[in-house]
Amino acid sequence: MTAVPVQCRGRAGAPVPAPAAPGGRPAGLARLNAAPRAAAEAALLECCASVRWARRMAAHRPFPDLGALLAASDEAGYDLAPADIAEALAGESAPRLRHDAPYAAHLALRAAHAEYESRFGHVFVICLDATRPSQQVDQVLAGLRTRLAHDRDEERAVTAEEMRRLARVRIVELVTAAGPDGGPLQDPR
Known part of the structure; x- marks a missing residue:
């Protein structure tokens, strides 16, 4: 079975370093x-669907x-209230299989x-940044x-940590994978 990588809400693959700006920082x-x-x-x-x-x-x-950016991300993540985490979770999608995976695997995962969603009231999130695609x-x-064996409080803590890890992976992609044309940081007007 092969899975679609669960990083960056639909963006697949490992971060690809982009050209560095002056001072050796990612562009x-x-x-x-x-x-x-x-x-x-x-x-x-x-990177994290919490407006706060x-x-x-x-x-x-x-x-x-990048280290300062990631440290700020962690700090902001630790300060999220349950409503902020719920907002971020609402922006997530569940890990899924590739369309060509066996039908039984799709059924088991579904x-x-x-x-999980019935027990905890939100989508399951997991950061697979260190997991090979064949093992996802x-x-x-x-x-x-x-x-599924966790109580609500234990799972809330694990989910918050997985969200922080996902945000870190996505931030690295944001600042290292964007091309020299400005990537996703265009003025929205």
Whole structure:
């Protein structure tokens, strides 16, 4: 079985480094720092669908380097209230299989997702950044089985941590995978 990578709401594959800006920083970081606030917020919402998180991140620019940006992301993520996490989860989609995966695998994954959503009231999220594509389905199913045994408080903490991890992966993609043409940080007007 092969899975569609579960990173970046539909964006697949590992980050591809883009040309560096002066000082060795990713060019996308310079664009994020220089973008109009609305454009920065829109780009950051693609990393985490919490408006509060995106606004806070945009307000704390400029970031001197990727490490500072990721540290700010973690801090903003730890400060999210349950309503903010619910908002971010509403912007997520469940991990899914490629269309050519066996029908039985689609059924098993669909049933596990339905059970999870029924128990916890939101979509299952898992960061697979360190998982090879050939192992992603097994990782998702194992994660679902393990996390279905959690109580609500334990699962809330695990979900929040997975959301922070996903945001980090997406931020790295945002600032390193965008091309020299400005990528996703265009002024939305």
